[in-house]
Amino acid sequence: FTYEVAPVFTLMEKYVVNKMLGLAGLSSGDGIFCPGGSISNMYGLNLARCKRFPEFKMDGMTSLPPLRILASEQAHFSIKKGAAFLGFGTKSVVPVKCDVRGRMLTSELEKNIQMIKSKGEEPVCVVATSGTTVLGAFDPLCEIADICDEHKLWMHVDSAWGGAVLLSKKHRELMSGIERADSLTWNPHKMMGALNQCSVFLTRHKDMLTKSHSTGAEYLFQPDKCYDVTFDTGDKSVQCGRKVDVLKLWVMWKSKGDKQLEKAVDNALDCAKYLANRMADTEGFRLLLQPEFTNICFWYIPPSMRNEKEDEGWKTRLSKTNRLKEKRV
Structure with missing residues (x-):
């Protein structure tokens, strides 16, 4: 060996x-x-x-x-x-x-x-x-x-x-x-x-x-x-x-070869751009910045918080929404 x-x-x-x-x-x-x-x-x-x-x-x-x-x-x-x-x-x-x-x-x-x-x-x-x-x-x-x-x-x-x-x-x-x-x-x-x-x-x-x-x-x-x-x-x-x-x-x-790997990378960034555009157009989602890469940074704002004043307390409550385990209809 x-x-x-x-x-x-x-x-x-x-x-x-x-x-x-x-x-x-x-x-x-x-x-x-x-x-x-x-x-x-x-x-x-x-x-x-x-x-x-x-x-x-x-x-x-x-x-x-x-x-x-x-x-x-x-x-x-x-x-x-x-x-x-x-x-x-x-x-x-x-x-x-x-x-x-x-x-x-x-x-x-x-x-x-x-x-x-x-x-x-x-x-x-x-x-x-x-x-x-x-x-x-x-x-x-x-x-x-x-x-x-x-x-x-x-x-x-x-x-x-x-x-x-x-x-x-x-x-x-x-x-x-x-x-x-x-x-x-x-x-x-x-x-x-x-x-x-x-x-x-x-x-x-x-x-x-x-x-x-x-x-x-x-x-x-x-x-x-x-x-x-x-x-x-x-x-x-x-x-x-x-x-x-x-x-x-x-x-x-x-x-796979160079071309397949290149296509996979291009596809990943294209998908990220598509998802970012969909989020920007979908009620309740707020895109925080246009992605440079494949990372999509966004907020989901539940209906109960959409018309409230967006102060620091609001942001604190919003940051907890992703951790809540609640039944959604």
Whole structure:
């Protein structure tokens, strides 16, 4: 198994990773399948730290100034969880204000970076989001990349949810600028429809996974094996032993092809637009904003509340209607 089957799965992984790197506009780079988007985001944070402070791997956090991670206030909770797990601490995550559609305000990002530096702290990474959990918002990647370039910060994009738009010629502009990211998370078990779990971490830096994680254990990763030792991905991963998550995606992608997956993404966004339009025209439903993605945010206003003054008390009562279990005729 070790010498014959394992390299075949690794070859599949290399093929799919390179395919996804190409879709993201990253002509070269590296990647690895991870047990979920939260772990993939943790990879991004760790590589950002190791890139900025390579001595961390040997010396630990005590050798570093206070590090800060900037992420929008709509970012996934895994950023704080990852900060805690990796030793940054949850307080190291600095929330950046968003506009009414849930997109990071780059003016606020710049202000926060200046504030961090003025306190003698070190900004090390900006986490942008492509497809936020609640509103389905896409942060302005080009503008964020400009700021990251100016301040020499690692740019990680959490596109666990929204990464599938890269399959669509019609909608990939939602992630315009992704080719400038240092790393990204993409979960095919979401909109692509792969079986859970199936998450990929991608980075433009071909050697950073190895530099950040390798310990060179010669009793496992001998350089004189009878096959190409680049198939030994265990040393560049956090885990070593991993499930063959690539197999389910490789088989699905082979069976459906690029065009079918593109049609599925386009159809999902078309259905979201249709539903939003129906809600806007249906009594009792109030669309809160036109969807940017497939997330539909709305209120259902029961007949007894439709002609009342919409003050804070009204909103409090309305927020409880979805939790009520009552018989409706």
